[in-house]
Amino acid sequence: MSIEILPDLLGVFFFAVSGCLLAGRKGFDLIGSLLLGSLVGLGGGVARDVIIGQTPAAFSNPLYLAPPVLAALLVFWLYNSAEKIGRWLVVFDAAGLALFCITGTVKALSFGLNPVASVLLGVTTAVGGGLLRDVVANQVPQLFNSHDIYAIPAIIGAALAALSYTGGWLNIGTGFGIAVVVFSFRIAAWHFRWHAPLAVRKQKN
Amino acid sequence: MSIEILPDLLGVFFFAVSGCLLAGRKGFDLIGSLLLGSLVGLGGGVARDVIIGQTPAAFSNPLYLAPPVLAALLVFWLYNSAEKIGRWLVVFDAAGLALFCITGTVKALSFGLNPVASVLLGVTTAVGGGLLRDVVANQVPQLFNSHDIYAIPAIIGAALAALSYTGGWLNIGTGFGIAVVVFSFRIAAWHFRWHAPLAVRKQKN
Amino acid sequence: MSIEILPDLLGVFFFAVSGCLLAGRKGFDLIGSLLLGSLVGLGGGVARDVIIGQTPAAFSNPLYLAPPVLAALLVFWLYNSAEKIGRWLVVFDAAGLALFCITGTVKALSFGLNPVASVLLGVTTAVGGGLLRDVVANQVPQLFNSHDIYAIPAIIGAALAALSYTGGWLNIGTGFGIAVVVFSFRIAAWHFRWHAPLAVRKQKN
Numbered sequence: 001m002s003i004e005i006l007p008d009l010l011g012v013f014f015f016a017v018s019g020c021l022l023a024g025r026k027g028f029d030l031i032g033s034l035l036l037g038s039l040v041g042l043g044g045g046v047a048r049d050v051i052i053g054q055t056p057a058a059f060s061n062p063l064y065l066a067p068p069v070l071a072a073l074l075v076f077w078l079y080n081s082a083e084k085i086g087r088w089l090v091v092f093d094a095a096g097l098a099l100f101c102i103t104g105t106v107k108a109l110s111f112g113l114n115p116v117a118s119v120l121l122g123v124t125t126a127v128g129g130g131l132l133r134d135v136v137a138n139q140v141p142q143l144f145n146s147h148d149i150y151a152i153p154a155i156i157g158a159a160l161a162a163l164s165y166t167g168g169w170l171n172i173g174t175g176f177g178i179a180v181v182v183f184s185f186r187i188a189a190w191h192f193r194w195h196a197p198l199a200v201r202k203q204k205n
Numbered sequence: 206m207s208i209e210i211l212p213d214l215l216g217v218f219f220f221a222v223s224g225c226l227l228a229g230r231k232g233f234d235l236i237g238s239l240l241l242g243s244l245v246g247l248g249g250g251v252a253r254d255v256i257i258g259q260t261p262a263a264f265s266n267p268l269y270l271a272p273p274v275l276a277a278l279l280v281f282w283l284y285n286s287a288e289k290i291g292r293w294l295v296v297f298d299a300a301g302l303a304l305f306c307i308t309g310t311v312k313a314l315s316f317g318l319n320p321v322a323s324v325l326l327g328v329t330t331a332v333g334g335g336l337l338r339d340v341v342a343n344q345v346p347q348l349f350n351s352h353d354i355y356a357i358p359a360i361i362g363a364a365l366a367a368l369s370y371t372g373g374w375l376n377i378g379t380g381f382g383i384a385v386v387v388f389s390f391r392i393a394a395w396h397f398r399w400h401a402p403l404a405v406r407k408q409k410n
Numbered sequence: 411m412s413i414e415i416l417p418d419l420l421g422v423f424f425f426a427v428s429g430c431l432l433a434g435r436k437g438f439d440l441i442g443s444l445l446l447g448s449l450v451g452l453g454g455g456v457a458r459d460v461i462i463g464q465t466p467a468a469f470s471n472p473l474y475l476a477p478p479v480l481a482a483l484l485v486f487w488l489y490n491s492a493e494k495i496g497r498w499l500v501v502f503d504a505a506g507l508a509l510f511c512i513t514g515t516v517k518a519l520s521f522g523l524n525p526v527a528s529v530l531l532g533v534t535t536a537v538g539g540g541l542l543r544d545v546v547a548n549q550v551p552q553l554f555n556s557h558d559i560y561a562i563p564a565i566i567g568a569a570l571a572a573l574s575y576t577g578g579w580l581n582i583g584t585g586f587g588i589a590v591v592v593f594s595f596r597i598a599a600w601h602f603r604w605h606a607p608l609a610v611r612k613q614k615n
Contacts, residue, residue: 023554024610031561032554033609035537040569049266050255050460059461059527072609113260116267127240131341136541138550140343144241147235199238199277200229200284207491256469322469329568332445336546349446351439404443404482405434405489 009067011099015129016041016071018093024135025085030076033044044128048104048121052111090190093130098183101126101157102175106165115162124160127151149189149196157182214272216304220277220334221246223298227342232372235281243273249333253309253326257316295395298335303387306331306362307380311370320367327363332356354394354401362387419477421509425539426451426481428503432547435495440486448478453568456537458514458531463520500600503540511536511567512585516575516610525572532568559599567592
């Protein structure tokens with residue numbers, strides 16, 4: 001657990017910042033920012049832990065409350081313009097995605113789930129917080145944005161994490177390497193507007 | 206379980222198709238379609254299993270991942286026009302509703318819940334996936350559409366399933382019969398625009 | 411449990427009324443009103459119980475189904491104009507908030523969670539139902555409304571409940587007192603439009 005909690009807390013922080021930034025753009029107040037940051041940072045992990053039948057880390061370990069508080073205060077103090085909020089939101093979201101697809105998968109594997117289920121749960125953890133953020137702020141989730149690619153990096157990261165964990169190669173170095181791959185892929189997909197084929201080949205309305 | 210898993214998988218498939226069709230109409234890409242299909246097909250059952258305290262079938266049995274994949278591919282290959290998406294969405298949604306109100310109730314009963322709670326959980330399973338679908342796609346849920354009747358067929362189906370299960374009459378034949386009743390009721394309500402009284406007798410925005 | 415169930419049922423009723431009123435304003439039908447009332451009244455408590463790993467009270471005790479039914483019928487019979495729906499929605503929502511921040515915290519404490527986690531879970535219970543209500547009805551949650559203060563009264567109420575429970579002073583009198591404080595604070599914040607600082611000091615767009 002001790003080796004796992006730091007990247008998990010970092011992931012909570014990154015997602016919390018993305019939530020607080022969206023709160024800023026939507027004109028929420030500081031408390032709304034703290035709550036949206038908490039929901040985004042902790043939501044995916046709470047869903048994961050509820051699914052595997054554990055008391056969620058957010059409710060058993062008070063340490064998990066620190067990153068959202070820090071995120072809300074940082075966003076409050078550092079942003080006095082909302083010009084670049086959109087860009088930073090994507091960057092912090094990508095960083096959270098990169099860490100959570102790994103920590104979510106590893107937690108599921110260490111809990112005894114099979115690799116396929118663990119990858120699925122890792123992806124759920126990674127995309128869950130951002131999905132909640134966008135649903136609660138009443139906009140179509142980034143996850144379903146067809147202008148770029150969001151879920152594929154998380155799926156690849158979760159699969160690599162499962163492979164390296166099962167093979168016994170997962171350590172701080174390889175974990176960091178996987179996170180960098182996921183983060184870079186996501187940012188590149190956003191920047192260059194890589195996209196997947198549409199759900200139906202020709203749609204209208 | 207073996208007798209129960211086939212209708213459950215079929216229900217997952219039907220709901221997944223409804224999710225993929227909505228993804229098509231909203232202009233999501235193929236991955237978004239797969240994810241929305243998975244959320245709709247598996248969401249209700251995951252909620253049900255989390256509530257009764259079991260590891261959700263979607264995460265313990267990889268077979269549950271097949272229907273959403275199949276649904277996304279079918280929708281991708283078969284639809285080259287979105288003209289009739291609305292109609293098919295209602296039909297597949299009704300088919301999922303018809304199966305899940307039965308399988309959800311039976312799973313709750315076989316887990317030892319009392320009949321009232323089991324009916325409630327069956328209805329939750331049946332309407333949960335579609336509710337998630339519409340919330341995530343940022344539209345008012347079909348469940349709350351006052352132009353026709355959505356929940357009543359599911360409540361009737363869950364009650365009939367609980368009655369026949371408790372009475373020992375539930376088998377493939379009676380189960381299929383209940384599903385046909387629910388499906389026909391829902392489709393008729395949609396087609397003929399049967400509706401219930403409004404929540405307040407006279408409303409004004 | 412017996413001392414706890416009455417305020418809990420009352421809280422369910424108050425939140426259910428707020429859901430049925432919103433259903434009325436949105437033009438939902440009577441069944442949609444019952445379902446939205448149930449979701450709002452029972453949703454926060456179901457989330458709480460799932461997080462602490464218990465079968466939710468709503469599914470184990472059929473008594474919990476009475477308040478939403480009563481709420482839907484009352485709203486149906488008593489409102490023949492929607493003029494004042496907005497005002498009453500806020501009042502009933504505040505009453506539910508006042509009771510749930512206490513009962514949620516006490517349930518978590520009596521289940522053995524630490525005080526910080528219990529306060530967090532109490533707040534989750536209190537704001538969860540209303541959050542679901544607004545998300546499902548496709549509007550930005552009252553929780554994130556920056557025109558007044560919503561979460562702070564719940565946080566204060568949960569903290570006071572945790573303090574008095576731990577100190578052994580919690581009884582019907584002090585519990586009622588805390589609820590009155592929370593309710594009055596929330597209503598005053600709404601009426602006088604007290605508000606917190608914004609999430610970012612200067613926002614645009």
